[in-house]
Amino acid sequence: DVFLDAGSGVGNVLAQIALQTQAFRVxxxxxxxxxxxxxxxxxxxxxxxxxxxxxxxLTTRVCR
Incomplete structure (x- = not known):
C-alpha cells in the first residue's frame, strides 16, 4: 500500500504511518x-x- 498525505507539514502523520503500518511507501x-x-x-x-x-x-508541490 501507498499512503499519501496532502498538507503534510513537518511529516508527523507520515512518520506515524511508516512506523505503525505495513505501507510500502509513505x-x-x-x-x-x-x-x-x-x-x-x-x-x-x-x-x-x-x-x-x-x-x-516529503516534497514541496503546489496542487491545483
Missing amino acids: VGIEIQRDLAARGMELIASRASRFPHLRLVA
Whole structure:
C-alpha cells in the first residue's frame, strides 16, 4: 500500500504511518518549502534508529 498525505507539514502523520503500518511507501506533499525541508531533516535524523522511516518521501508541490 501507498499512503499519501496532502498538507503534510513537518511529516508527523507520515512518520506515524511508516512506523505503525505495513505501507510500502509513505508520501507527503507540502506547499511550504521550509516545513517540508525541516520535516525531511527530522525524519532523516531518526532513520538509523527507526528504519521504516526510510519509506517516507516529503516534497514541496503546489496542487491545483
